[in-house]
Amino acid sequence: MVSVTTQTLTVRAPRRGLQDIIDPVARLVSKSGLATGMCTLFIRHTSASLIIQENYDPSARVDLETFMDRLVPEGASWMTHTLEGDDDMPSHIKSVLTQVSLSIPILDGKLALGTWQGIYLWEHRDRPTPREILVSLY
Amino acid sequence: MVSVTTQTLTVRAPRRGLQDIIDPVARLVSKSGLATGMCTLFIRHTSASLIIQENYDPSARVDLETFMDRLVPEGASWMTHTLEGDDDMPSHIKSVLTQVSLSIPILDGKLALGTWQGIYLWEHRDRPTPREILVSLY
Amino acid sequence: MVSVTTQTLTVRAPRRGLQDIIDPVARLVSKSGLATGMCTLFIRHTSASLIIQENYDPSARVDLETFMDRLVPEGASWMTHTLEGDDDMPSHIKSVLTQVSLSIPILDGKLALGTWQGIYLWEHRDRPTPREILVSLY
Numbered sequence: 001m002v003s004v005t006t007q008t009l010t011v012r013a014p015r016r017g018l019q020d021i022i023d024p025v026a027r028l029v030s031k032s033g034l035a036t037g038m039c040t041l042f043i044r045h046t047s048a049s050l051i052i053q054e055n056y057d058p059s060a061r062v063d064l065e066t067f068m069d070r071l072v073p074e075g076a077s078w079m080t081h082t083l084e085g086d087d088d089m090p091s092h093i094k095s096v097l098t099q100v101s102l103s104i105p106i107l108d109g110k111l112a113l114g115t116w117q118g119i120y121l122w123e124h125r126d127r128p129t130p131r132e133i134l135v136s137l138y
Numbered sequence: 139m140v141s142v143t144t145q146t147l148t149v150r151a152p153r154r155g156l157q158d159i160i161d162p163v164a165r166l167v168s169k170s171g172l173a174t175g176m177c178t179l180f181i182r183h184t185s186a187s188l189i190i191q192e193n194y195d196p197s198a199r200v201d202l203e204t205f206m207d208r209l210v211p212e213g214a215s216w217m218t219h220t221l222e223g224d225d226d227m228p229s230h231i232k233s234v235l236t237q238v239s240l241s242i243p244i245l246d247g248k249l250a251l252g253t254w255q256g257i258y259l260w261e262h263r264d265r266p267t268p269r270e271i272l273v274s275l276y
Numbered sequence: 277m278v279s280v281t282t283q284t285l286t287v288r289a290p291r292r293g294l295q296d297i298i299d300p301v302a303r304l305v306s307k308s309g310l311a312t313g314m315c316t317l318f319i320r321h322t323s324a325s326l327i328i329q330e331n332y333d334p335s336a337r338v339d340l341e342t343f344m345d346r347l348v349p350e351g352a353s354w355m356t357h358t359l360e361g362d363d364d365m366p367s368h369i370k371s372v373l374t375q376v377s378l379s380i381p382i383l384d385g386k387l388a389l390g391t392w393q394g395i396y397l398w399e400h401r402d403r404p405t406p407r408e409i410l411v412s413l414y
Contacts, residue, residue: 004174004175045254046254054323062356063365064368064372071347079201097373105280117321143312178379183393216346217339218335218339219335219339238393
């Protein structure tokens with residue numbers, strides 16, 4: 001017998017890049033009243049993704065974006081999937097190299113993250129649209 | 139009290155590359171009668187992996203394979219794990235850079251994927267063998 | 277109704293690189309008495325990560341480390357997050373490219389890993405500190 005409850009969190013990033021989403025996720029965990037369990041996040045898109053990363057020094061996030069933009073260049077000569085713009089195919093690649101789902105334990109009614117761990121939506125498109133993230137608690 | 143049921147899906151890809159596996163996974167979800175819950179996929183191999191990726195335009199998958207083949211070249215001079223062929227070590231690396239497990243919520247008796255999300259087995263070897271994917275429903 | 281039990285496994289790697297952690301994880305699964313279920317591992321750090329990889333030939337792990345060190349060089353001119361040493365920012369990037377959480381089915385009271393699959397802590401820092409890995413069973 002299992003009981004998974006899933007809610008939708010809709011986030012529109014103000015710009016391409018890493019957007020902190022820990023507050024709305026933590027609120028859903030807190031409202032659930034769940035003392036012990038799991039929280040699984042799932043993003044319903046293929047040009048934005050999820051990561052857990054250092055939440056303290058913004059320079060780490062800047063370097064992460066720089067690394068990924070250098071690794072997956074836009075407008076590469078071998079790219080064929082180009083109808084939706086130069087940032088589209090790189091977005092799919094970056095999504096595959098990061099995460100579509102994350103599972104985080106809940107302990108004492110809270111996400112059991114490490115001290116320096118934040119949860120981020122990584123918007124890979126230049127013109128962000130609203131993104132649906134499913135938050136499953138069990 | 140938990141109740142996880144796990145079944146094995148065996149898939150032999152016709153060739154190296156991305157193979158759509160959404161139909162057999164969706165059938166297992168449908169047959170389970172589970173209205174709300176989670177579906178976790180786990181691949182029992184280290185030279186093939188799982189991803190969720192754009193399911194509409196095949197060119198996106200072509201570019202994804204091109205990117206990965208350029209990122210992880212075969213026969214690099216620094217490779218030492220070469221007994222099983224030039225495509226073996228790159229397969230392990232590609233597996234680590236993508237996913238061994240994926241967790242997808244179930245809502246209304248169906249996988250709660252986004253409109254453009256497909257589930258793929260990524261076969262990294264030139265001569266595909268049958269691959270076991272465990273499908274856990276809870 | 278769900279029942280997730282989470283325990284903390286603390287591992288201090290003897291050196292930077294891949295450290296086999298399957299024995300302590302398997303012991304927790306065995307002690308739980310759980311016949312069927314899931315095991316989710318979650319690492320509470322952003323400069324070490326988790327992977328499942330080939331457990332037979334050590335040369336595969338050597339090549340995996342070589343690949344990642346070549347992909348994410350230390351002391352790159354564009355890096356700005358450098359206060360904690362040259363190996364710090366590359367550690368964050370390597371963590372994002374690999375896994376913070378892994379979900380493995382339990383069957384017949386054991387982790388349902390493939391024959392050649394091992395579970396590894398990937399310590400990315402030169403001077404390893406104790407790492408907390410949460411092991412959730414359900």
